[in-house]
Amino acid sequence: MGRPPCCDKIGVKKGPWTPEEDIVLVSYMQEHGPGNWRSVPTNTGLMRCSKSCRLRWTNYLRPGIKRGNFTQHEEKMIIHLQALLGNRWAAIASYLPQRTDNDIKNYWNTHLKKKLMMMNKGAAENGGSRNDQEDGGDLSTSSSSQPNKGQWERRLQTDIHMAKQALCEALSIDKPSPYTNNNFPMISDTTHNNKPSFSFNPINSTTKLPDQAQGKAGSSYASSADNIARLLQNWMAKKTTPINSVSGSTSSEGAQCGSGTSTTTPDQGFEHCSLLSSNNDNNNNNSDVSTETNSLLQEESKLGLETRNHNHVPFTFLENWLFDDATAPQGHEDLLTMSLQDTTPDLFQTHHHQLAKQKF
DNA sequence: AAAAAGAACAACCGCAAAATT
DNA sequence: GAATTTTGCGGTTGTTCTTTT
Numbered sequence: 001m002g003r004p005p006c007c008d009k010i011g012v013k014k015g016p017w018t019p020e021e022d023i024v025l026v027s028y029m030q031e032h033g034p035g036n037w038r039s040v041p042t043n044t045g046l047m048r049c050s051k052s053c054r055l056r057w058t059n060y061l062r063p064g065i066k067r068g069n070f071t072q073h074e075e076k077m078i079i080h081l082q083a084l085l086g087n088r089w090a091a092i093a094s095y096l097p098q099r100t101d102n103d104i105k106n107y108w109n110t111h112l113k114k115k116l117m118m119m120n121k122g123a124a125e126n127g128g129s130r131n132d133q134e135d136g137g138d139l140s141t142s143s144s145s146q147p148n149k150g151q152w153e154r155r156l157q158t159d160i161h162m163a164k165q166a167l168c169e170a171l172s173i174d175k176p177s178p179y180t181n182n183n184f185p186m187i188s189d190t191t192h193n194n195k196p197s198f199s200f201n202p203i204n205s206t207t208k209l210p211d212q213a214q215g216k217a218g219s220s221y222a223s224s225a226d227n228i229a230r231l232l233q234n235w236m237a238k239k240t241t242p243i244n245s246v247s248g249s250t251s252s253e254g255a256q257c258g259s260g261t262s263t264t265t266p267d268q269g270f271e272h273c274s275l276l277s278s279n280n281d282n283n284n285n286n287s288d289v290s291t292e293t294n295s296l297l298q299e300e301s302k303l304g305l306e307t308r309n310h311n312h313v314p315f316t317f318l319e320n321w322l323f324d325d326a327t328a329p330q331g332h333e334d335l336l337t338m339s340l341q342d343t344t345p346d347l348f349q350t351h352h353h354q355l356a357k358q359k360f
Numbered sequence: 361a362a363a364a365a366g367a368a369c370a371a372c373c374g375c376a377a378a379a380t381t
Numbered sequence: 382g383a384a385t386t387t388t389g390c391g392g393t394t395g396t397t398c399t400t401t402t
Contacts, residue, residue: 014371014372015370015371015372015395015396016370016371016396017370017371036387037387037388038386038387038388050387050388051372051373051387051388051389052371052372054387054388054389055370055371055372056370056371058389059370059371060370087391087392088390088391089390089391090389090390090391101389101390101391102369102370102371102391103369105391105392106368106369106370107368107369109368109369109392110367110368110369111368362402363401363402364400364401364402365399365400365401365402366398366399366400366401367397367398367399367400368396368397368398368399369395369396369397369398370394370395370396370397371393371394371395371396372392372393372394372395373391373392373393373394374390374391374392374393375389375390375391375392376388376389376390377387377388377389377390378386378387378388378389379385379386379387379388380384380385380386380387381383381384381385381386
């Protein structure tokens with residue numbers, strides 16, 4: 001016997017998400033944390049399947065996501081990683097914590113693929129020898145010259161990296177994770193009450209710039225997460241006492257919320273932050289949200305502090321190793337300095353063997 | 361100004377692996 | 382251990398916006 005059925009397909013809504021749906025999902029996530037997607041539609045009343053909820057959350061609503069405007073650095077990373085790993089977008093995304101696999105995939109398909117094709121074309125016209133990306137797709141050397149050879153090594157390497165990262169996050173409080181980027185809201189404590197407390201910061205998901213990153217002229221909701229921000233603002237205005245009463249209660253929270261490069265004012269940022277930092281429930285009567293929020297925030301920061309102190313035990317050798325390797329963007333920078341030639345399985349393997357030797 | 365073509369991106373679909381009963 | 386569901390991933394499609402004709 002298996003588990004009970006997921007979600008019946010009858011009456012399941014499809015298509016773009018509305019701001020209202022987003023708010024419902026975000027506040028549910030804020031209260032319960034991600035996971036157990038199956039119960040999300042039932043508990044929230046959203047007429048969406050669990051899969052759709054998960055996708056919406058992980059790709060767009062999750063805190064700490066940077067959207068649009070890929071930097072040159074990111075671009076290079078993606079190109080190199082694609083050459084190394086192939087179209088394993090999730091693995092690639094693990095090296096770019098602020099980006100989602102879907103985003104990277106889209107960017108690859110719409111921009112980089114073409115760009116590389118053009119470059120290739122140019123190279124070919126100049127008598128270039130590379131012919132490994134005819135279809136504009138897989139740059140991986142294995143696909144053309146060394147079919148399958150060393151593929152498992154690469155896969156293994158990626159898996160090791162991901163496992164290390166996961167382990168590292170499990171052990172770590174201080175290490176910046178995708179959720180704990182200094183610009184971003186964070187999960188301060190997942191051990192208490194099984195309720196990861198984090199503050200949703202719509203501002204950061206809207207740090208995109210007005211033009212392309214903002215989507216299509218802002219008319220389409222789906223492409224404009226900052227509508228959520230606006231909506232929240234209105235929602236907040238209706239429901240609560242003036243936000244200013246909260247300000248100053250937790251400077252760190254304020255800093256988090258205001259730190260994003262945003263077109264929104266700091267106050268607005270704080271509003272969203274406060275709203276979602278509270279133990280928000282759509283059905284709650286928020287008669288005194290500001291006080292409640294205030295105390296919750298204090299409690300939250302206290303808990304966070306306690307956890308930190310409590311967890312400041314000396315690292316084991318293994319932990320040190322993990323942190324060493326898994327933190328440090330500069331570790332990933334290596335990828336950039338590696339030429340595509342260097343990405344042959346042998347070299348790649350050697351590199352990691354050496355690394356492993358160094359570690360042990 | 362209108363239509364057509366192209367570009368960008370959000371969301372869906374199907375598959376495989378993991379988890380659960 | 383088998384059956385079934387859930388989750389995660391990658392490929393693809395559909396819709397919307399922008400640019401060109």
